[in-house]
Amino acid sequence: MKEIKVKCLSCGSLEGGDFCGTCHTVLPIEQDVDYFRLFGLEPRPAVDREALKATFLDLSQKLHPDHNVQADPETRVRVLGVSAQLNRGYTTLVDTKERLRYLVGKAHDEEPAEANRVPHEIMELFFEVHDLMQEVDAHLKARKPAASRIAAAVAETDVDKVRFLDAIAGLKARTRERFAAVEDEVAKLDAAWDATREGTGEREKLVGRLAELADVLAYLGRLKTSLAQKELALST
Amino acid sequence: MSKIIGIDLGTTNSVVAVMDLGVPSVIPDAEGRRLTPSVVGLADPDAPLVGVAAQRQAAVHATDTVASVKRFMGRRGDEIEGEAMARTYTVIGKGDAAVKVVAGGRTWAPEEVAAKVLEKLKADAERYLEEPVSRAVITVPAYFNDAQRAATKRAGELAGFTVERIINEPTAACLAYGMDRMKQGVVAVYDLGGGTFDISIVEIRGNVFKVLSTTGNTRLGGDDFDRSVMDWLLMKAPDIDVSADLEAQTRLKEAAEAAKCALSTQEAFEVAIPFLSGGKSLNAVLTRATFESLIASRVDETRAACLQALHDASLEPEAIEAVILVGGSTRIPLVRRVVAQVFGKEPDTSVNPDEAVALGAGVQAGILAGGVSDTLLLDVTPLSLGIETFGGLMNVIIPRNTTIPTKAGELFTTAVDGQKAVNIHVLQGEREMAGDNWTLGRFSLEGIEAQPAGIPRIGVQFTIDADGILHVLARDTATGKEKVVRMKAAVDISDADVEHMVQQAVAHARADVQKRQLVEAQLSADEMLRATAKALERYGDRLEATERQRIDRAWKAVKEAIDGDDLNGLKEAKQALDEATQRLADIMFAEAVKDRAAAKPHE
Numbered sequence: 001m002k003e004i005k006v007k008c009l010s011c012g013s014l015e016g017g018d019f020c021g022t023c024h025t026v027l028p029i030e031q032d033v034d035y036f037r038l039f040g041l042e043p044r045p046a047v048d049r050e051a052l053k054a055t056f057l058d059l060s061q062k063l064h065p066d067h068n069v070q071a072d073p074e075t076r077v078r079v080l081g082v083s084a085q086l087n088r089g090y091t092t093l094v095d096t097k098e099r100l101r102y103l104v105g106k107a108h109d110e111e112p113a114e115a116n117r118v119p120h121e122i123m124e125l126f127f128e129v130h131d132l133m134q135e136v137d138a139h140l141k142a143r144k145p146a147a148s149r150i151a152a153a154v155a156e157t158d159v160d161k162v163r164f165l166d167a168i169a170g171l172k173a174r175t176r177e178r179f180a181a182v183e184d185e186v187a188k189l190d191a192a193w194d195a196t197r198e199g200t201g202e203r204e205k206l207v208g209r210l211a212e213l214a215d216v217l218a219y220l221g222r223l224k225t226s227l228a229q230k231e232l233a234l235s236t
Numbered sequence: 237m238s239k240i241i242g243i244d245l246g247t248t249n250s251v252v253a254v255m256d257l258g259v260p261s262v263i264p265d266a267e268g269r270r271l272t273p274s275v276v277g278l279a280d281p282d283a284p285l286v287g288v289a290a291q292r293q294a295a296v297h298a299t300d301t302v303a304s305v306k307r308f309m310g311r312r313g314d315e316i317e318g319e320a321m322a323r324t325y326t327v328i329g330k331g332d333a334a335v336k337v338v339a340g341g342r343t344w345a346p347e348e349v350a351a352k353v354l355e356k357l358k359a360d361a362e363r364y365l366e367e368p369v370s371r372a373v374i375t376v377p378a379y380f381n382d383a384q385r386a387a388t389k390r391a392g393e394l395a396g397f398t399v400e401r402i403i404n405e406p407t408a409a410c411l412a413y414g415m416d417r418m419k420q421g422v423v424a425v426y427d428l429g430g431g432t433f434d435i436s437i438v439e440i441r442g443n444v445f446k447v448l449s450t451t452g453n454t455r456l457g458g459d460d461f462d463r464s465v466m467d468w469l470l471m472k473a474p475d476i477d478v479s480a481d482l483e484a485q486t487r488l489k490e491a492a493e494a495a496k497c498a499l500s501t502q503e504a505f506e507v508a509i510p511f512l513s514g515g516k517s518l519n520a521v522l523t524r525a526t527f528e529s530l531i532a533s534r535v536d537e538t539r540a541a542c543l544q545a546l547h548d549a550s551l552e553p554e555a556i557e558a559v560i561l562v563g564g565s566t567r568i569p570l571v572r573r574v575v576a577q578v579f580g581k582e583p584d585t586s587v588n589p590d591e592a593v594a595l596g597a598g599v600q601a602g603i604l605a606g607g608v609s610d611t612l613l614l615d616v617t618p619l620s621l622g623i624e625t626f627g628g629l630m631n632v633i634i635p636r637n638t639t640i641p642t643k644a645g646e647l648f649t650t651a652v653d654g655q656k657a658v659n660i661h662v663l664q665g666e667r668e669m670a671g672d673n674w675t676l677g678r679f680s681l682e683g684i685e686a687q688p689a690g691i692p693r694i695g696v697q698f699t700i701d702a703d704g705i706l707h708v709l710a711r712d713t714a715t716g717k718e719k720v721v722r723m724k725a726a727v728d729i730s731d732a733d734v735e736h737m738v739q740q741a742v743a744h745a746r747a748d749v750q751k752r753q754l755v756e757a758q759l760s761a762d763e764m765l766r767a768t769a770k771a772l773e774r775y776g777d778r779l780e781a782t783e784r785q786r787i788d789r790a791w792k793a794v795k796e797a798i799d800g801d802d803l804n805g806l807k808e809a810k811q812a813l814d815e816a817t818q819r820l821a822d823i824m825f826a827e828a829v830k831d832r833a834a835a836k837p838h839e
Contacts, residue, residue, distance in 0.1 A: 057441060065702040067612065146767070147759075148760060150764060150768050153828075157824045162828070236536070
């Protein structure tokens with residue numbers, strides 16, 4: 001694990017890791033700590049999720065407020081901050097979209113804007129989902145809540161409903177395929193990452209593509225959620 | 237330092253536990269009872285009775301005996317309108333005002349009543365441990381909002397506790413379950429108690445318990461099932477009117493509860509209440525099939541919540557290795573069938589559904605006391621938190637299912653030139669419009685430098701501590717002016733307002749409920765007739781001739797009753813049709829599941 005050197009607030013000695021080796025208090029983490037460094041990783045497109053989770057749980061064991069209840073008030077405040085950073089850091093790195101956005105943000109020195117245009121590569125899927133959602137909405141709007149079980153059973157076997165659920169299942173599968181395809185490409189770009197150097201045009205091109213992929217993931221996420229929501233609304 | 241105890245403050249029953257030599261155990265009361273009914277007798281406000289003692293005098297002091305007060309914790313008037321819970325005491329509070337309970341000639345905040353239960357548990361623990369106890373971990377339904385959590389914490393403080401932690405009930409149950417049963421895997425905790433329902437998906441890895449998602453309904457539980465049985469019993473005895481007889485209502489509720497519990501193991505239960513009201517007795521036989529038809533729609537509501545929780549955790553049902561059942565209502569066979577259907581596997585019933593939550597709270601108490609140092613619980617916030625922005629929209633700052641503790645912030649700006657103050661409206665909930673969500677508080681940040689609209693930068697930071705309670709900080713980045721706010725429980729109201737509300741509550745009780753009920757029953761009967769006809773058309777050939785005849789007869793009876801004004805007659809006819817069509821409905825549900833399985837692409 002890569003060491004983070006910080007000055008211990010309690011005894012002033014310079015320490016690596018999360019605990020002060022001299023006086024054993026929890027060390028502070030600066031507000032805008034690098035999440036990759038927090039988990040002892042190099043900033044890059046891909047992470048080993050299992051290893052990341054193991055590191056996260058290990059650090060949480062030491063740095064969670066529950067395991068520092070006996071500490072002095074100052075340490076407890078610090079622990080709350082550190083623990084919140086760990087939780088956010090883990091959530092950011094474990095999720096490919098969030099991780100890519102974070103990496104792009106670091107490379108460009110500012111947080112990338114939220115995706116607000118449908119990426120070309122998933123345009124077709126987007127419109128198919130969109131059209132189906134409108135049909136389903138119209139169907140749901142015309143539907144009344146069933147007041148008896150037999151009415152619910154009739155609604156359950158409704159021809160339109162069965163057709164919609166089939167269509168949703170199909171689109172969900174295609175969305176999953178797209179997610180997998182993005183993950184594959186991220187893995188390829190990760191392999192190419194070391195061959196490019198920071199500040200070069202090649203690296204910039206790579207980062208640009210990662211930014212596009214983050215947008216694709218953002219849209220795929222939205223599609224996945226609306227499909228799931230409509231599926232739920234239809235089923236209940 | 238004194239021991240920390242774990243308390244499950246339940247809607248119906250409460251349980252207290254403590255860590256003893258690394259194992260959590262339930263503390264019994266002086267009579268050896270492990271469950272304390274969450275019932276408080278306030279006929280004499282200076283000498284409150286709690287638990288079984290309060291239950292014993294409930295029929296005599298119906299209006300002064302408070303049960304299920306948890307349903308009103310941290311709630312405002314407009315949230316409890318239409319609360320169909322069976323209760324004999326009065327609650328008041330309208331609109332934004334906090335709900336209060338009227339008993340023993342005065343008004344009580346719900347947390348004051350809950351504190352009486354906690355005081356009794358505290359005394360039981362002190363007698364058992366033979367030492368003073370002043371520290372506690374108290375559980376709440378995972379889907380409780382910030383105000384309900386704060387009210388629970390306050391109840392603990394009123395009972396003389398330092399509340400070391402508020403933890404979520406399903407998470408606590410999972411802790412008790414996982415301690416010795418599972419080393420690695422994902423489990424679902426299905427918690428259906430007396431008044432609340434929660435579903436949580438938890439990943440267990442060694443000694444770390446990480447909650448992946450949670451959702452629920454804070455107004456769904458055994459109380460609602462009792463209410464359904466009570467309505468059915470009254471329908472069976474149309475000559476008995478208990479609307480003005482509180483003692484009879486209490487006895488009816490007890491009978492309904494007994495029938496419900498018995499039907500978990502028996503196929504039929506004979507309800508007999510001699511001289512219930514006006515010298516008349518009530519006798520009826522409730523079968524399990526009828527009981528299930530009475531509660532089926534409420535139980536079905538939990539299905540949607542389970543699917544939502546799975547989606548939020550990005551998991552398919554197959555990924556769940558065990559489904560743990562917690563809460564007394566999970567003894568109902570229909571509930572178990574629904575759970576098995578949703579998750580595609582039989583639920584795990586190895587934990588005691590009444591005690592698991594308290595035992596888990598005991599484990600968490602042990603963690604905080606430093607005795608169980610290798611176990612760790614990583615919980616989430618159940619509802620999204622944010623503030624109101626332009627156009628009355630809710631801007632989410634911390635999305636639901638975020639692991640806590642957490643901190644997050646966003647920059648906002650002014651909407652008008654020269655604006656010197658901003659109002660910050662803190663919200664909790666999942667709806668897009670601010671007005672549809674729960675208001676946690678409003679405050680204003682003043683002294684902003686007058687500048688054109690869009691220029692000032694106001695940072696709003698939310699921190700959720702390990703109790704799941706929110707702290708808000710707002711800062712004008714130019715002047716450095718800040719305001720730190722801790723969200724308080726629902727607003728207090730003055731005594732004069734209370735008086736006014738008591739009168740209004742009484743006046744409103746005289747509305748013509750009867751007429752509205754008839755219209756509603758006619759509408760739903762009409763729907764049933766159409767649905768049954770359609771169902772017979774499609775699947776009628778799957779039925780035996782006798783079944784078919786029974787449905788036809790019941791269908792005709794409803795058809796004849798629908799235009800009359802005999803509410804009870806119509807209800808009976810509908811009930812008969814509902815029962816007659818159960819198997820037909822089952823066939824259709826099974827057919828729908830089959831269709832869906834066939835449509836699912838294989839991976």
